[in-house]
Amino acid sequence: MSRSNATFGVRSGGSGRPGRRSGLSRLRGWGGVGAMAAACLLALTAIALPLECGSPGEASAAAALPPAGSGVDHAQQAMADAPCTDPEASLRPSDAAGPAVQRIQKRGYLTVGVDQNSYLWGYRDPESGQIVGFDIDLVRAIATDILGPNPRIVFKTIPTDQRIPAIQSGDVDMVVRTMTINCDRIKQVAFSAAYFEAGQQLLVPKTGTTITGFDGSLAGKRVCTASGSTGQALLESEPHGSHIVLVENQLDCLVLLQLGQADAVLTDNALAAGQAAQDPQVHLIGQPLTHEPYGVAMNLADTDLVRRVNMVLQKYTNGGANSQWMQAYNKWLAHNLPGVSGPPAPLYKD
Template sequence: MTKSAPPAEHPNGAAVRRIRQRGSLVVGVDQNSFNWGFRNPRTGRIEGFDIDLAHAIAASVLGDPEKITFRTVPTARRIEAVKNGEVDLITRTMTITCERLKDVAFSAPYFRTGQQVVVERAARVTSLAAAFKGRRACVAAQSSSEAELKRDPRGTSAVRVVENQLDCLVLMQLGQVDTTLTDGSLAAAQAAQDPTVQVLDESISDAYMGVAVNRAAPDLVAWVNQVLAEYRADGGWQRSYTRWLAPTMGASAAPYLP
């Protein structure tokens, strides 16, 4: 499932040439996922772990990490944005799945994750079974979490599907849903934003995040894979993890290395 094009330092392909002629790498990102892709209210800049990776790719392709155009893309529109050429690539906590590989290409994995549950601390829920049975669940549209609950509703009384995973946190704060199923990294971000919720320790599945690219751009996939190899080797991946994710996901990055 996670197989991708081999890394290539200088693939002279059409996609890379188009980016260079344009002078900017167009990247689909999130602006609402704390520590991953979010707009810093003090600076107005979009920052986070996924954003650091996007800057590293821009630096490699164009020689300048700031030669980048961010386009915020809702969860449900990630594949569409890649397929129609609205963006060159997506760095937005996107897990690699066999179903998605029918529509887009993926880089090699850059983060290991899984599906986890967010619940209110006051509910005193301690197990996955209790988190779902007879309770109102929330997932983002076109997400792996939505696919998981379609496959196995787990006894939920209702499933609310929203545009972005952060909308689930808002609905939980409003008392309109009881349980959120989302990527484990995003679950940790929700708990960091709101101390009244918690992430259950149990994980539903094992998954890997990748950079999504148009299937017609194998040269760009190969280039991104070379960037990922260098980014990990030179410590960039670890520095970004330490800055953005260690406070909520733990000092050791070992569980999340692909």
């Protein structure tokens, strides 16, 4: 499967299993976002199409970004030596403009790794052509704080297993892509405070399945998850006799499920809720299996940028029912992921 990243710049404000049907005839409804199916099938056939908007110079400049910061080796060693008890603990907020923030301001635009296939989180609206979603609203808030009104943003679409390499190489300033904070990842990248909490859960067809949960009913079944995801780690540690199917992007799993080439999907329930919204013939079963706090990921050396993002999150989540966070939740997630009363409480380590 191709690992080419699609890059596009915008300005803020725009918005065959035997006995089962196989092939395209088994594709089911998409809940009002039919154009998304074409994007998924393109991903499965490994056709990578560059998606560009705005100034042509933005994309080329983003591709040539130098590695961020010079203290990465020291930071990585410090993280490796430190015990991991509260991986969600991040640096205390600050609005100071250190080297990383100044780098972005001098360049004049923010480069962010995102997803364009996660319905409700980060996806290309088939009507407007704009990339939108819960994560994208947060990106715009960060960019506005650093660059001012109507900021220039370069979105780079990145496969799940390329999120960390993109940050370490300096291809992006940050990744905002339903990325779980955990003990392994904080040794490789720095995270903001958590801005959402999810959990791994199974997504299966509503009819014709014998899978009852994350248990022995998975024996002999094909369970799909994204390469490099926490779902892969969980399946590899507890496969329950299943056959693990790996894809680059999580939404590809829904297509495989629809084509009869997978029997179940294991992913964050927040993402699975979006997939169930696209296809009413699938649903979540069982209970969340893990604790999955999402954070904004940045280069280990960019400590001032981490603190700045945490300051943005502090403002973004303050205000209770009237906060920007709740407004984004009500707009994108409340209908398909109800019952969330607010963002997780931030944890800081210094």
